[in-house]
Amino acid sequence: MKSAWLLSVALAAATFSTSARSQGLDYGRIEITTDQIAPNLYMLSGSAGLDPAHEDAAGGRIGVLAGPDGILMVDAQYAELADKVLAAIRRISSAPIRFLVNTHIHRDHTGGNAKFAKMGATIFAREELREGMGNAARPSDPAAIPVVTYGMGEPVRFHMNGEIVDLIPVRAAHTGGDTMIRFENANAIMIGDYYRNFGYPFIDINNGGSLKGMLEALDATMKVARADTRLVPGHGTIIKRADLIPYRDMIFAIQEKVQQMIAQGKTQQDVLAAHVTSPYDSTVPGGLLPAAGAGTSADRFITEVYQELKGGGK
Ligand SMILES: [Zn+2]
Numbered sequence: 001m002k003s004a005w006l007l008s009v010a011l012a013a014a015t016f017s018t019s020a021r022s023q024g025l026d027y028g029r030i031e032i033t034t035d036q037i038a039p040n041l042y043m044l045s046g047s048a049g050l051d052p053a054h055e056d057a058a059g060g061r062i063g064v065l066a067g068p069d070g071i072l073m074v075d076a077q078y079a080e081l082a083d084k085v086l087a088a089i090r091r092i093s094s095a096p097i098r099f100l101v102n103t104h105i106h107r108d109h110t111g112g113n114a115k116f117a118k119m120g121a122t123i124f125a126r127e128e129l130r131e132g133m134g135n136a137a138r139p140s141d142p143a144a145i146p147v148v149t150y151g152m153g154e155p156v157r158f159h160m161n162g163e164i165v166d167l168i169p170v171r172a173a174h175t176g177g178d179t180m181i182r183f184e185n186a187n188a189i190m191i192g193d194y195y196r197n198f199g200y201p202f203i204d205i206n207n208g209g210s211l212k213g214m215l216e217a218l219d220a221t222m223k224v225a226r227a228d229t230r231l232v233p234g235h236g237t238i239i240k241r242a243d244l245i246p247y248r249d250m251i252f253a254i255q256e257k258v259q260q261m262i263a264q265g266k267t268q269q270d271v272l273a274a275h276v277t278s279p280y281d282s283t284v285p286g287g288l289l290p291a292a293g294a295g296t297s298a299d300r301f302i303t304e305v306y307q308e309l310k311g312g313g314k
Helices: 002-023 079-092 113-118 127-133 211-224 241-263 268-273 297-312
Strands: 032-038 041-046 062-065 071-074 097-101 122-126 148-150 156-160 163-169 179-183 188-192 230-233
Touching: 032 079, 041 079, 062 079, 062 179, 079 113, 097 113, 113 122, 122 127, 127 148, 179 211, 188 211, 211 241, 211 297, 230 241, 241 268, 241 297, 268 297
Parallel strands: 071 097, 097 122, 122 148, 188 230
Antiparallel strands: 032 041, 041 062, 062 071, 156 163, 163 179, 179 188
């Protein structure tokens, strides 16, 4: 099953990546597909092979909890796809979209915020995410900015459609304002982008992410999840708790290697040239594909690890 997915992703990437990259993102060609993962819980994803930043599926995955109490959405995709996302939601339910939760600030997760807010959805997110939107990532439409915010305290809890939804804050990991969203009865957790299985880990330092926080977030997820809980990343395939262990081990091993090279006085260029991810390259699909602003996703990851270790020695 997993290898079949990897193969299909590899084929999609091989077939489309060149044209997608040379033409930029062609939103018109992206379709939204819907997977029902529990009686009232659905996951919406964009087409494969059309988004150079996410060859596996365009944009970020959306969660939709639907039922008589209305709709709760998790994340909102690129703004350019909002109409297609809405159409996909309307194929599930005609109920009002009451709540929208953002796992983190990136525009492939928050771009559609304004559209759904104007339809009446109240946006929930971490205070750090809202603050971030006041800075570099300021949205063009103020309606995109979260209305209800929370910090690192107790989870925010929704009771609707027979489900209990917990917004569980995560320490600065992929960004400074990450949340995992647990659906207790469906036994599923949406984990945003602090875990990924397409490309190497992405620690967005410019948006407050950290290596230390990413490791803490993985530990926190292992505590919250049961062995059979489905963990739904923003990109890539749905996993189980056991899949987090080799991922965390890989981050630890690379951290240790980079730390050793820093202790030997190596520069960032030296560390990048040493290809310290090479033991993992064959098992990380998309790991050597280009990543925005930093060579490959392996180069981006190593740069982030180097800068955090060099900066704070954490
Ligand atoms: Zn992201």
